[in-house]
Amino acid sequence: MSTGSEGSAPAxxxxxxxxxxxxxxxRSDRLVSEGLAAMGARPWHYAVLAALQExxxxxxxxxxxxxxxxxxxxxxxxNELAAGGLVERQxxxxxxxxxxxxxxGAGRRRLRELDERIAVLEDELLAPLAPPERAQLTxxxxxxxxxxxxx
Amino acid sequence: MSTGSEGSAPAxxxxxxxxxxxxxxxRSDRLVSEGLAAMGARPWHYAVLAALQExxxxxxxxxxxxxxxxxxxxxxxxNELAAGGLVERQxxxxxxxxxxxxxxGAGRRRLRELDERIAVLEDELLAPLAPPERAQLTxxxxxxxxxxxxx
DNA sequence: CGTATATCAGTCAGACTGAAATAG
DNA sequence: CCTATTTCAGTCGGACTGATATAC
Numbered sequence: 001m002s003t004g005s006e007g008s009a010p011a012x013x014x015x016x017x018x019x020x021x022x023x024x025x026x027r028s029d030r031l032v033s034e035g036l037a038a039m040g041a042r043p044w045h046y047a048v049l050a051a052l053q054e055x056x057x058x059x060x061x062x063x064x065x066x067x068x069x070x071x072x073x074x075x076x077x078x079n080e081l082a083a084g085g086l087v088e089r090q091x092x093x094x095x096x097x098x099x100x101x102x103x104x105g106a107g108r109r110r111l112r113e114l115d116e117r118i119a120v121l122e123d124e125l126l127a128p129l130a131p132p133e134r135a136q137l138t139x140x141x142x143x144x145x146x147x148x149x150x151x
Numbered sequence: 152m153s154t155g156s157e158g159s160a161p162a163x164x165x166x167x168x169x170x171x172x173x174x175x176x177x178r179s180d181r182l183v184s185e186g187l188a189a190m191g192a193r194p195w196h197y198a199v200l201a202a203l204q205e206x207x208x209x210x211x212x213x214x215x216x217x218x219x220x221x222x223x224x225x226x227x228x229x230n231e232l233a234a235g236g237l238v239e240r241q242x243x244x245x246x247x248x249x250x251x252x253x254x255x256g257a258g259r260r261r262l263r264e265l266d267e268r269i270a271v272l273e274d275e276l277l278a279p280l281a282p283p284e285r286a287q288l289t290x291x292x293x294x295x296x297x298x299x300x301x302x
Numbered sequence: 303c304g305t306a307t308a309t310c311a312g313t314c315a316g317a318c319t320g321a322a323a324t325a326g
Numbered sequence: 327c328c329t330a331t332t333t334c335a336g337t338c339g340g341a342c343t344g345a346t347a348t349a350c
Contacts, residue, residue, distance in 0.1 A: 006219040010201040012266070013218075017273055017285065018179045020292040025176030026341095027299045028169045033315095050161040061331060067164075068157040070318065075333055097325045097331045115163070122168055128298035129291060134168065137291045140284060141171040147279035148178045177317090184339095212307060221342065226309055248307045248349045306350075312343085319337075326330075 028125055035121040041114060044069055044077045045086075049111040052087065052103040059098040086110050179276050186272040192265060195220055195228045196237075200262040203238065203254040210249040237261050 013019055029043075036042055047067040052058060055066065060078065064071045078101060081087040086107035092098035103111070126134045164170055187193055198218040203209060206217065211229065215222045229252060232238040237258035243249035254262070277285045 007216040009217060009219070010198070010205045012201040012205065013198060015289060015293075016269070017289050017292075018183045018276055020289055020296065021172070021176045021179045024292045024295050025172045027296065028172045031299070032169045047161070047164060050163040054161045054163065059331075060333095065158045066160060068160070070316090071331080072318080072320095072333075072335095073316080095326070095331085099332070118167070125169055125295070125299075128294050133291060136287060138166060138168050138171055140280060140288045140291075141168075141175045142166075143279050144175050144276070145171065145178065148182070148276075210307075211309095221340090222308075223310075223343085224341080246307085246350070250308070304350105307348080308346100309348105310344100310346080312345105314340105314342080316340095317338085320335090322332100322334080324331085324333105326328105 031125055032118070032121050035117060035124075036114070039113065039117060041110075042077075042080075044073075045081060046111075046114045046118065048074075048077055048081060048101075049086065049103060049107055049114065052101060053108060053111055057100050057102040059092065059100060061098075063101060081107070084110075182276055183269070183272050186268060186275075187265070190264065190268060192261075193228075193231075195224075196232060197262075197265045197269065199225075199228055199232060199252075200237065200254060200258055200265065203252060204259060204262055208251050208253040210243065210251060212249075214252060232258070235261075 032043055036046065044067070047069065048063055051063055051066045058066070060074050061071060063069070063078075064074050067074075069077060078087065078089055078099075082089050084106075085104060088102050088104060089099045090102070092100045126137070129137065183194055187197065195218070198220065199214060202214055202217045209217070211225050212222060214220070214229075215225050218225075220228060229238060229240055229250075233240050235257075236255060239253050239255060240250045241253070243251045277288070280288065
């Protein structure tokens with residue numbers, strides 16, 4: 001773990017939005033990843049548990065759609081969660097190509113813990129910004145995303 | 152190239168600043184990388200040429216400091232730029248452990264082209280935002296970075 | 303001597319591709 | 327026969343580590 005603040009970047013790079021975005025995301029990703037790793041979890045775990053909690057049991061391809069995790073990578077994520085007893089993987093009786101993933105009681109408890117941890121981490125991330133500024137930032141980012149994701 | 156907009160993420164994830172930041176950065180990085188790749192360049196090329204142009208000839212470790220490129224990865228970047236005749240690598244007479252990297256005339260010309268291309272790409276990135284909003288965004292990102300990089 | 307520089311080899315996590323096996 | 331789902335194997339670029347040769 002080093003990743004040190006460059007010792008004074010070229011002027012051309014200093015204010016570049018794409019660069020600021022990239023650097024901020026690296027910091028942010030690391031903060032969250034490490035914060036969750038300290039509890040033995042990964043960001044994808046949170047995403048999957050949240051999706052299951054909110055929309056109920058789902059196939060892996062359904063989870064892939066809702067979380068953004070690649071179908072192929074989801075296999076390992078579900079394996080990890082299942083190994084911890086947080087979800088269960090059962091063949092779907094109605095369509096035997098599918099697995100139905102369900103969250104367990106332990107998974108729901110875990111999700112609540114992760115909720116709390118995430119809240120703390122997000123607060124730490126946004127620490128230097130006042131509440132209205134935080135809303136501004138997320139609003140602006142959301143608009144960027146909407147623009148670059150839409151049709 | 153696929154990376155598709157998730158089809159409705161869980162509510163818990165939807166507004167998460169860390170997630171918005173991460174997703175926006177992915178879009179942004181891709182936009183810039185692909186925009187430069189279309190000219191046969193990579194983001195690191197721009198960073199190195201800019202550093203050389205603005206601060207003059209430098210050792211590789213100096214460049215590493217100013218650009219944030221790892222010492223070990225910089226070797227390949229310089230190789231690429233040298234192969235294109237954009238920079239020259241010469242042993243430093245004063246300290247023979249060092250290489251002095253200098254930008255060539257072609258390198259300066261290339262930098263100007265990249266400057267223009269970058270400007271277009273940044274504009275494309277920020278397209279949905281009005282000028283004052285763009286300033287707001289970069290200001291907020293800068294403050295996040297300052298907070299998480301500083302002491 | 304200890305330290306800095308450039309280079310190389312290699313790890314590691316993440317995004318992504320392609321092809322299989324199975325089943326609709 | 328064509329398509330969808332899961333899984334596996336593997337690629338690819340980026341960040342990062344560790345060791346080495348060389349020179350201060």
